[in-house]
Amino acid sequence: MQTPDVHTHEYQALDRAHHLHPFTDFKALGEEGSRIITRAEGVYIHDSEGHRILDGMAGLWCVNLGYGRQELVDAATAQLQELPYYNNFFKTTHPPAVRLAAKLCDLAPAHINHVFFTGSGSEANDTMLRMVRRYWALKGQPQKQWIIARENGYHGSTLAGMSLGGMAPMHDQGGPPVPKIAHVRQPYWFGEGRFAEGRDQDPEAFGRACAEALEAQILELGEQNVAAFLAEPVQGAGGAIIPPASYWPAVKAVLAKYDILLVVDEVICGFGRLGEWFGSVHYDLKPDLMPIAKGLSSGYLPIGGVLVGDRVADTLIEEGGEFFHGFTYSGHPACAAVALKNLELMDAEGIVERVRDDLGPYLARRWAELADHPIVGEARSLGLVGALELVADKADGGRFDKSLGAGNLCRDICFELGLVMRSVGDTMIISPPLVITRGEIDELVRLARAALDATAARLAELRQP
Ligand code: PMP
Numbered sequence: 521m522q523t524p525d526v527h528t529h530e531y532q533a534l535d536r537a538h539h540l541h542p543f544t545d546f547k548a549l550g551e552e553g554s555r556i557i558t559r560a561e562g563v564y565i566h567d568s569e570g571h572r573i574l575d576g577m578a579g580l581w582c583v584n585l586g587y588g589r590q591e592l593v594d595a596a597t598a599q600l601q602e603l604p605y606y607n608n609f610f611k612t613t614h615p616p617a618v619r620l621a622a623k624l625c626d627l628a629p630a631h632i633n634h635v636f637f638t639g640s641g642s643e644a645n646d647t648m649l650r651m652v653r654r655y656w657a658l659k660g661q662p663q664k665q666w667i668i669a670r671e672n673g674y675h676g677s678t679l680a681g682m683s684l685g686g687m688a689p690m691h692d693q694g695g696p697p698v699p700k701i702a703h704v705r706q707p708y709w710f711g712e713g714r715f716a717e718g719r720d721q722d723p724e725a726f727g728r729a730c731a732e733a734l735e736a737q738i739l740e741l742g743e744q745n746v747a748a749f750l751a752e753p754v755q756g757a758g759g760a761i762i763p764p765a766s767y768w769p770a771v772k773a774v775l776a777k778y779d780i781l782l783v784v785d786e787v788i789c790g791f792g793r794l795g796e797w798f799g800s801v802h803y804d805l806k807p808d809l810m811p812i813a814k815g816l817s818s819g820y821l822p823i824g825g826v827l828v829g830d831r832v833a834d835t836l837i838e839e840g841g842e843f844f845h846g847f848t849y850s851g852h853p854a855c856a857a858v859a860l861k862n863l864e865l866m867d868a869e870g871i872v873e874r875v876r877d878d879l880g881p882y883l884a885r886r887w888a889e890l891a892d893h894p895i896v897g898e899a900r901s902l903g904l905v906g907a908l909e910l911v912a913d914k915a916d917g918g919r920f921d922k923s924l925g926a927g928n929l930c931r932d933i934c935f936e937l938g939l940v941m942r943s944v945g946d947t948m949i950i951s952p953p954l955v956i957t958r959g960e961i962d963e964l965v966r967l968a969r970a971a972l973d974a975t976a977a978r979l980a981e982l983r984q985p
Contacts, residue, residue, distance in 0.1 A: 528568040531556045542677075555935070560587035563953045563960055565940070576940045576950040576964055581756055581788045581905075582819030585862055585871070586955040592820045592858050592865075599857035608637070608851045617851035620860045624827065627797045627863065629806060634833040637825045637851035641787035641813030642676025644824040645750075648783055648811050649680050649698070650845050652748045655781070655832045658839045665700045666741050667783075668734065669750040672706045674757035675785055675811070684750055687757075702741060705733045706755060707763035710898045710909050711947075715917040727764030735774045748781035748808070753799025756788035759947040760907035762900055768803045781808040781832070787824070791815030792866060792954050794903035795876030802903075808832050818862045823855035871954050875903050882958055886965045887950075893969065895926075895976045904954055908968070910946040910975070919946055924982055930975040937974070939967040 532553040540546055541554070556568035563586055565575045578584060585592070599616060606614050621635045636651070638644045649667060656664035669675065671686040682690045683698035686706070705712065713726035738746050749771070755761035775782050784807035789799025792815065796802045800810065808831055813824030828836070836843060849855070866872060880903040887906045891899040897911035910927060912920045920926040927943030934941040934948075942949045952964065 528556055531568065562586050562588065563956050571938065573935065574939050574960065574964055574967065576952050577942050578951055578953045579819050580814070581951045582814035584791055584815040584954045585818040585865060586953040589865070592818065592861055595857045595861035596821060596854050599854045603853050606853060607848065609846060614853050616853045616856035616860060620856040623860055623863050628827050629798070629801060631806065632810070632827045632829045634828045635825045636828060637823065639822050639847055639849040640824045641811060642678040642681035643847060644787065644811035644813055644826050645675040645684055645785065646678050646680040647845060648809050648826050649684065651809065651826065651828065651832065651836065652781055652783065654843060655835055656747050658835050663745055664747045666702060666746045667700065667748050667750055668702050668704055668737055668746060670706045671703045672708065672758040673752060673755060675750065702737055704737045705730050706758065706761060707767040708759070708761045709764055710917070723764040724766040727766035728770045730767055731770030731774050734771060738774070738778055738780065743778040743780070746778065746780050748783050749775055750783040750785060752785045753789040753803055753805070754794065754902060754905060756905070756951070757944065759944040760905050760949045760951070762902045768805060772805065783807060783809045783811070786810045787813045792872040792875050793905055793951065795872065795880045797872055816862070817855060817859040820862070821855040821858045823852065823859050875954050879956065879958070879961065880904060883961050886961055890965065890968060890972065893972045895972060895979070904952055904956070906950045908948040910948065920979060924979060926975065926979055929978060930971055933974045934967065934971040937967050937971050939964065939971065941968060941971065
């Protein structure tokens with residue numbers, strides 16, 4: 521424990537008085553007060569009270585290279601001195617945007633050779649939607665406008681991002697405003713398959729049933745009206761949902777049957793999270809478009825984009841005319857310079873291979889041990905993303921009473937013990953920096969178990985009549 525270096529109460533008071541936080545119940549936070557994070561290094565963050573906390577979420581799934589990399593600071597500084605801002609509109613560009621575009625296309629699967637830059641993952645999904653509809657219009661099929669996404673998927677908070685996402689609570693606040701977006705069931709075996717109808721169902725049959733639901737939706741809308749299917753390789757914000765092995769091959773077969781584009785949202789799974797440069801490579805998806813952000817710059821500066829496969833890019837370029845779309849910060853020089861350096865470091869240090877060959881399998885082994893805990897119904901992981909399902913009854917997957925708020929309770933206990941683990945309902949999630957060591961994975965698992973013990977004890981007290 522270090523001496524507090526910031527006046528916590530002053531910051532909390534100013535925060536309460538003036539700051540509306542994202543995805544936050546403003547009133548509840550005002551009553552509790554914020555935790556003030558002041559600095560970070562490696563996989564650890566520090567708060568204003570002197571606590572050191574293992575960041576099991578890499579910020580918001582983004583600090584892939586870990587905190588405190590001087591090379592990224594230097595790349596930003598040098599670029600800010602050389603050319604802090606210029607845009608890519610009106611027949612201009614600048615070296616960092618061009619070099620980053622080339623590097624990204626080098627890392628992407630062979631059929632992807634173009635990128636459109638944005639400031640965030642949400643803007644990337646907005647851009648993708650406009651591009652997809654434009655593509656079909658240029659192809660003489662302007663009626664092909666429907667995008668099919670998934671329930672409980674997350675694609676951002678802009679109007680298009682939240683419409684594409686399948687988060688019911690977001691839709692409930694004003695309704696999804698962008699028309700012609702449909703949602704099909706998610707391949708969430710533990711939550712919607714395993715214990716459905718009181719049976720222990722086969723995950724592979726469930727994965728195929730989800731792909732059949734997609735086909736049924738296509739036929740209902742009319743295949744001639746469906747532009748694209750959009751999905752994350754592994755759902756992140758929805759609860760680190762890893763589809764059964766049968767799911768993606770079955771989805772690919774459905775899409776191949778009809779003339780529908782595949783868009784894979786790589787905002788979380790891109791840049792090494794699943795042990796490949798892109799989640800699509802892990803699942804062999806060959807998407808037509810890939811929205812990206814987060815790990816692209818390891819979160820050091822905001823940048824996103826859409827990687828565009830040849831099928832769509834060739835049409836936009838050859839037949840397109842002007843695409844009326846773009847952002848002031850599309851390919852911002854300092855953000856692009858930091859992203860480029862980030863990719864170069866990840867490449868040079870073999871970070872992605874280490875996740876695939878060493879850290880991912882190691883985490884899988886250690887994380888799976890938590891499945892023996894009395895309140896854990898499932899412990900799953902892939903690469904460096906993992907989840908624990910909290911249950912009241914291991915035998916039938918019965919959840920705790922909602923009023924107990926088991927997930928949030930566990931999350932708060934984790935923080936107290938020195939670990940950031942996020943809760944999505946009663947699903948606990950990790951997604952640590954990709955530079956985590958085996959020793960730090962051991963510490964993460966030890967802290968997670970201690971938090972589960974403390975959560976179980978607290979829940980037992982709360983459940984007593
Ligand atoms: N897509 C996915 C899969 C995401 O997880 C997120 C952010 N959590 C977004 C899009 C939106 O990105 P941003 O917050 O940068 O707008």
